[in-house]
Amino acid sequence: MNTEDVLNEFRDAGALREGHFVLSSGLHSPVFLQKNLVFMDTRRCERLCKALADKIVATVGPVDVAISPAVGGIIPGYETARHLNVRSLYVEREGGEFKLRRGFTVEPGEKVVMVEDIVTTGLSSRECIAAIQKAGGEVVAAACIVDRSGGRADVAVPLIALATLDVPAYPADALPPELAALPVEDPGSRRLSK
Numbered sequence: 024m025n026t027e028d029v030l031n032e033f034r035d036a037g038a039l040r041e042g043h044f045v046l047s048s049g050l051h052s053p054v055f056l057q058k059n060l061v062f063m064d065t066r067r068c069e070r071l072c073k074a075l076a077d078k079i080v081a082t083v084g085p086v087d088v089a090i091s092p093a094v095g096g097i098i099p100g101y102e103t104a105r106h107l108n109v110r111s112l113y114v115e116r117e118g119g120e121f122k123l124r125r126g127f128t129v130e131p132g133e134k135v136v137m138v139e140d141i142v143t144t145g146l147s148s149r150e151c152i153a154a155i156q157k158a159g160g161e162v163v164a165a166a167c168i169v170d171r172s173g174g175r176a177d178v179a180v181p182l183i184a185l186a187t188l189d190v191p192a193y194p195a196d197a198l199p200p201e202l203a204a205l206p207v208e209d210p211g212s213r214r215l216s217k
């Protein structure tokens with residue numbers, strides 16, 4: 024499955040949104056990939072995650088466990104783990120910091136693939152990887168359905184992306200006027216209060 028095939032899945036799901044969005048990183052963008060509309064279709068999710076699992080194995084060989092950052096990473100993480108035939112765990116924010124909770128554990132030296140939905144700056148991926156390493160896992164690769172950084176996001180381990188896009192994103196104080204004129208949406212979970 025190549026980038027165009029992945030984009031078509033997002034288009035068919037109505038998940039390729041245009042407007043004015045504030046992203047998890049605080050950057051603003053005229054495009055938002057509403058991945059939940061993709062993952063809600065179990066067959067679509069299966070097609071994408073099977074392709075990602077195949078690409079992970081082809082790139083780094085077998086792994087022991089897949090771990091994702093909540094909330095967006097949970098469904099693709101689970102489905103990718105199913106095709107890898109490994110455990111599916113997730114980290115979630117406790118006091119703002121990603122942690123393994125709910126009885127999830129990683130054995131020392133276990134090979135972990137960190138599975139994300141979307142990578143923009145790689146910040147959430149780096150935070151998730153740090154939490155896994157703190158718990159004792161060896162992160163052999165990161166994987167995502169879409170890397171929208173044009174391949175520039177650095178997560179300090181190999182990043183295996185099913186699709187790579189180069190989507191503009193701007194700091195809040197450097198918005199193009201046509202973007203600044205639109206009302207802003209904040210669709211992610213990072214700034215949700217408990």
Ligand SMILES: O=P(O)(O)OC[C@H]1O[C@H](OP(=O)(O)OP(=O)(O)O)[C@H](O)[C@@H]1O
Pocket residue numbers: 046047048092093094095096139140141142143144145146147148210211212213
């Ligand atoms: O590469 P980054 O700049 O970190 O951006 C990508 C992250 O943003 C979204 O998560 P978000 O924090 O919006 O919450 P969600 O997982 O609940 O959608 C997405 O799920 C990625 O985790």
Ligand SMILES: O=C(O)c1cc(=O)[nH]c(=O)[nH]1
Pocket residue numbers: 045046047048054055056057058095141142143144171211
């Ligand atoms: O950077 C983000 O927060 C982000 C971008 C995007 O296109 N989709 C998403 O779910 N999050």
Ligand SMILES: [Mg+2]
Pocket residue numbers: 092093094095096147
């Ligand atoms: Mg997320």
